Amino acid sequence: MREYNIKMDMPSVEIAVKRLDAIIQEARYQRLKIIKIIHGYGSSGVGGKIKTFIQQSLREKYNKKVIKAYIPGEAFCELLGFDYEITKYKGLINRDNESLICNNGITYIII
Numbered sequence: 111m112r113e114y115n116i117k118m119d120m121p122s123v124e125i126a127v128k129r130l131d132a133i134i135q136e137a138r139y140q141r142l143k144i145i146k147i148i149h150g151y152g153s154s155g156v157g158g159k160i161k162t163f164i165q166q167s168l169r170e171k172y173n174k175k176v177i178k179a180y181i182p183g184e185a186f187c188e189l190l191g192f193d194y195e196i197t198k199y200k201g202l203i204n205r206d207n208e209s210l211i212c213n214n215g216i217t218y219i220i221i
Contacts, residue, residue: 111205112137115148117160117215126160127167134177137221144202144220151214165217179220187212195220 116129130147137145149164168180179199185192186209196203199220203209208216 111144111146111202112142113146113148116164117148117150121160123159123163127163130164130167134171134219134221137219142221144199144218146206146208147217147219148215149217161215168217168219177219177221181218181220183208183213183216183218186210 114129114133116126116133121129126149133145133147147164149161150158151161165180165182168177171177172180179195181192181195181199181203182190184190185196199218202220203218206218209218
């Protein structure tokens with residue numbers, strides 16, 4: 111599983127979403143099955159703008175069939191409606207130790 115940190119230099123939301131698009135395009139080209147995006151969760155701990163817009167963008171990409179699925183890190187400890195995806199892609203996700211904990215600052219993307 112390849113990991114991408116899109117928040118490392120604290121970009122604007124617009125730049126973060128553009129990075130996400132480029133990362134997904136690169137992952138598709140490289141035929142990766144799953145990637146992990148580190149987007150952070152906001153300094154207040156309740157969800158930053160980047161996280162919100164990234165997950166909104168991923169919903170759109172899922173609906174347009176650009177990606178197969180996505181799973182927010184907090185779905186491993188909260189009932190958010192991602193149980194089917196967690197079960198279906200368990201073999202890919204379990205390779206990452208962070209899947210065993212609740213991490214609001216990451217999202218898994220199944221390509």
